[in-house]
Amino acid sequence: MTTRIEKINEKKLVGKRLTMSFANYRVSELWQSFMPKRNKILNNLNKDLISMVIYNATHFTDFKPNNQFERWATVEVSDFNNVPEEMETFLLPAGLYAVFLHIGDAKTFVNNFKYIMEIWLPNSEYVLDNRPHFEVLGEKYKNNDPHSEEEIWIPIRLK
Numbered sequence: 001m002t003t004r005i006e007k008i009n010e011k012k013l014v015g016k017r018l019t020m021s022f023a024n025y026r027v028s029e030l031w032q033s034f035m036p037k038r039n040k041i042l043n044n045l046n047k048d049l050i051s052m053v054i055y056n057a058t059h060f061t062d063f064k065p066n067n068q069f070e071r072w073a074t075v076e077v078s079d080f081n082n083v084p085e086e087m088e089t090f091l092l093p094a095g096l097y098a099v100f101l102h103i104g105d106a107k108t109f110v111n112n113f114k115y116i117m118e119i120w121l122p123n124s125e126y127v128l129d130n131r132p133h134f135e136v137l138g139e140k141y142k143n144n145d146p147h148s149e150e151e152i153w154i155p156i157r158l159k
Contacts, residue, residue, distance in 0.1 A: 015074030034073035131155035
């Protein structure tokens with residue numbers, strides 16, 4: 001799995017959000033409500049979709065399938081002017097991220113995420129930072145296709 005470390009500047013995001021857990025995973029519902037309306041966002045910086053997750057600080061140290069988190073379906077924008085109805089804004093803070101290239105469908109994503117959290121992170125010079133996680137769904141992303149590609153962005157800081 002390819003890894004790189006990147007520091008990002010603050011990003012402006014516009015999209016929709018839902019509270020869910022892994023036991024009650026509503027990601028399809030979220031994207032089905034977002035995709036028909038995404039073309040109403042007129043100030044996109046690119047064509048990428050950003051799937052963002054906001055976990056509680058203890059989500060992974062006290063993991064339970066019923067732990068709730070907030071998942072967002074978004075795009076990056078140049079400004080918050082003319083936000084479409086039913087959409088919200090989010091300011092993604094600047095910071096350091098470990099970026100992993102995931103190739104495969106949603107079933108293999110879980111294995112890659114476990115590798116990142118259980119093997120890569122503990123053996124790296126970094127610890128998890130309490131900022132949003134996100135995936136960038138770019139040109140090579142194809143929902144549930146074994147050849148689909150997306151980037152997994154994990155917030156980190158030095159140990």
